[in-house]
Amino acid sequence: MPGQLEFERPIEELTKKLDEVRAFMRQHGIDLSQEVARLEAELEQVRARVYGELTPWQRVQIARQPGRPTTLDYIRGLCSEFIELHGDRNFRDDPAVIGGIGLADGRPVTVIGTQKGRDTKENVYRNFGMAHPEGYRKALRLMKQAEKFGRPVVLFIDTAGAYPGMSAEERGQSEAIARNLLEMAGLRVPTVSFVTGEGGSGGALGLGLTDRIYVLEYAWYSVIAPESAAAILWKDSTQGPRAAELMRIGARDLVELGVADGMIREPVGGAQKNPQEMVARVAEQALSALRELAQKPLEQLLAERYDKYRQMGIYSES
Amino acid sequence: MLKDLFYKKRHRYATVAQTNRRPRPEIPDEVPPRDVPKGLVEKCKGCGALLMARELQKHAYTCPHCNYHFPIGGPERLEMLLDEGSFEEFDAALSSEDPLGFPGYREKVEKAQQATNLAEGVVTGAGRIDGQALVVGVMDSRFIMGSMGSAVGEKLTRAMEAALARQCPMVLFTASGGARMQEGILSLMQMAKTSAAVNRMHEAGILYVSVITHPTTGGVSASFASVGDIILAEPGALFGFAGRRVIEQTIRQKLPDDFQTAEFMLQHGMIDKVVHRKQMRDTLATILRIHAARGWQDAGATGV
Numbered sequence: 001m002p003g004q005l006e007f008e009r010p011i012e013e014l015t016k017k018l019d020e021v022r023a024f025m026r027q028h029g030i031d032l033s034q035e036v037a038r039l040e041a042e043l044e045q046v047r048a049r050v051y052g053e054l055t056p057w058q059r060v061q062i063a064r065q066p067g068r069p070t071t072l073d074y075i076r077g078l079c080s081e082f083i084e085l086h087g088d089r090n091f092r093d094d095p096a097v098i099g100g101i102g103l104a105d106g107r108p109v110t111v112i113g114t115q116k117g118r119d120t121k122e123n124v125y126r127n128f129g130m131a132h133p134e135g136y137r138k139a140l141r142l143m144k145q146a147e148k149f150g151r152p153v154v155l156f157i158d159t160a161g162a163y164p165g166m167s168a169e170e171r172g173q174s175e176a177i178a179r180n181l182l183e184m185a186g187l188r189v190p191t192v193s194f195v196t197g198e199g200g201s202g203g204a205l206g207l208g209l210t211d212r213i214y215v216l217e218y219a220w221y222s223v224i225a226p227e228s229a230a231a232i233l234w235k236d237s238t239q240g241p242r243a244a245e246l247m248r249i250g251a252r253d254l255v256e257l258g259v260a261d262g263m264i265r266e267p268v269g270g271a272q273k274n275p276q277e278m279v280a281r282v283a284e285q286a287l288s289a290l291r292e293l294a295q296k297p298l299e300q301l302l303a304e305r306y307d308k309y310r311q312m313g314i315y316s317e318s
Numbered sequence: 319m320l321k322d323l324f325y326k327k328r329h330r331y332a333t334v335a336q337t338n339r340r341p342r343p344e345i346p347d348e349v350p351p352r353d354v355p356k357g358l359v360e361k362c363k364g365c366g367a368l369l370m371a372r373e374l375q376k377h378a379y380t381c382p383h384c385n386y387h388f389p390i391g392g393p394e395r396l397e398m399l400l401d402e403g404s405f406e407e408f409d410a411a412l413s414s415e416d417p418l419g420f421p422g423y424r425e426k427v428e429k430a431q432q433a434t435n436l437a438e439g440v441v442t443g444a445g446r447i448d449g450q451a452l453v454v455g456v457m458d459s460r461f462i463m464g465s466m467g468s469a470v471g472e473k474l475t476r477a478m479e480a481a482l483a484r485q486c487p488m489v490l491f492t493a494s495g496g497a498r499m500q501e502g503i504l505s506l507m508q509m510a511k512t513s514a515a516v517n518r519m520h521e522a523g524i525l526y527v528s529v530i531t532h533p534t535t536g537g538v539s540a541s542f543a544s545v546g547d548i549i550l551a552e553p554g555a556l557f558g559f560a561g562r563r564v565i566e567q568t569i570r571q572k573l574p575d576d577f578q579t580a581e582f583m584l585q586h587g588m589i590d591k592v593v594h595r596k597q598m599r600d601t602l603a604t605i606l607r608i609h610a611a612r613g614w615q616d617a618g619a620t621g622v
């Protein structure tokens with residue numbers, strides 16, 4: 001099976017066996033329904049065990065699975081009408097970031113997100129969802145446009161990080177992310193972000209300083225990718241699993257640390273097992289957050305946003 | 319060593335010389351106006367196919383084989399864009415003076431008026447798309463290359479002020495070689511005047527969509543054409559500041575074939591979307607609909 005992970009092998013084997021028994025039954029007209037029922041029950045148990053005891057590293061692997069919904073899928077789920085808009089009006093249109101305007105539940109929204117490719121060719125075009133400065137600047141342009149017209153902004157984040165390359169440095173990757181943080185802190189419309197897969201450091205935060213942050217169950221969001229942390233801390237990038245354990249990068253951790261406002265449950269085994277269901281759950285959460293935030297007077301919205309980030313950090317004083 | 323010195327000298331000389339004779343890019347230069355189809359049979363400039371007039375009209379004056387977009391005049395554009403009978407023209411009689419007493423200018427304007435049956439190079443007014451009110455302007459490249467003098471600047475500014483007064487969106491189809499040199503500095507100042515009006519619209523939260531059609535260059539691309547909240551463009555439309563020949567002379571390099579086309583500018587971040595003429599009305603209707611939709615205030619909080 002494509003995109004099957006090592007720890008999912010017991011599930012895969014049982015599924016295969018079940019299929020074989022069913023095919024045998026059909027071919028030979030023998031009633032094996034008892035055996036089928038027994039295997040089905042066993043499969044459920046194995047599934048519950050495997051997915052119930054996922055390690056942080058296994059979650060990271062699920063978050064990186066191909067076949068998970070991408071930003072474009074979430075946009076299709078959220079918006080009945082959508083027009084993609086392009087360009088930073090400065091240097092280039094960055095295909096790693098997409099954005100545009102649409103109607104969600106009949107009301108106007110601006111939607112922006114990092115975009116990974118579905119296959120190698122598209123991934124090369126999308127730069128694996130790693131944005132250049134012009135991607136962040138496009139996002140900012142669309143956010144300021146949303147502010148002008150008073151429509152809220154929904155952001156989808158799934159990126160290993162901002163692109164670490166020469167071209168990106170020359171054009172001011174730091175400035176682009178910094179500018180977004182500054183502007184998003186004061187944006188005069190409600191903002192809601194979703195970490196749908198990978199939340200790679202500043203590259204993720206550059207689209208994620210928002211009134212509400214929701215993290216998908218198996219998504220991760222971290223100051224640095226676990227392998228990179230391992231490479232720096234222990235000079236050994238194969239120790240990613242250890243770093244993933246220690247750094248508290250999963251959805252539940254993020255909620256406990258006060259970084260995320262909520263976790264969105266994924267279908268059994270992850271979003272890629274049932275993309276439609278995942279998209280529907282995210283759209284529902286987006287709509288409910290937008291409805292809730294729209295009730296707040298602007299000054300209150302901005303004050304609460306300030307307080308939200310003001311309170312982040314744990315320290316002692318004596 | 320000697321060789322180096324010589325080279326440097328030559329180089330410096332070349333630079334100075336170029337600066338001296340660099341044409342002012344805001345003045346229309348080498349963009350050839352495309353002919354508006356008028357005969358029974360037209361030859362496509364894109365692929366050479368022969369097209370019947372009726373066929374052309376059916377395809378919104380685009381080539382069904384290669385998608386080449388034939389230039390069209392303001393009236394044709396408005397007809398395919400707006401709801402039937404919804405157009406109410408502004409300032410139809412406003413036309414140019416000859417502020418500098420520029421030789422031949424009056425005759426040139428008169429000739430353009432006769433050829434186009436228009437008083438000036440832009441048609442403005444109010445209308446509806448899919449029932450939604452807007453103020454619209456269409457520049458006409460047949461009228462002295464769609465260049466902008468005082469009359470064009472004034473008509474555009476008044477249209478923007480009308481959008482402000484009516485609190486409705488402004489959609490502007492641009493086609494221009496730039497500022498009109500026969501009106502000198504006054505034509506340059508139309509860039510400033512129209513930009514001030516765009517700023518007023520911006521401050522008031524009025525939606526402004528500019529639609530780039532072939533060609534949009536010089537002073538028009540360097541003012542209101544480039545600052546729409548949303549910038550659409552027709553396929554293949556030329557959109558840039560300086561003309562190809564000027565740039566090639568300056569940098570002494572051949573430019574790529576698609577240089578400054580709408581598609582090129584899209585890749586370079588300057589345009590939101592390239593839209594086929596046949597989809598233009600629907601695309602604009604959707605944009606207007608999204609901007610007219612009621613907000614979230616009364617959506618009601620369900621979950622917390």
Ligand SMILES: [Zn+2]
Pocket residue numbers: 362363364365366367381382383384385386
């Ligand atoms: Zn053709």
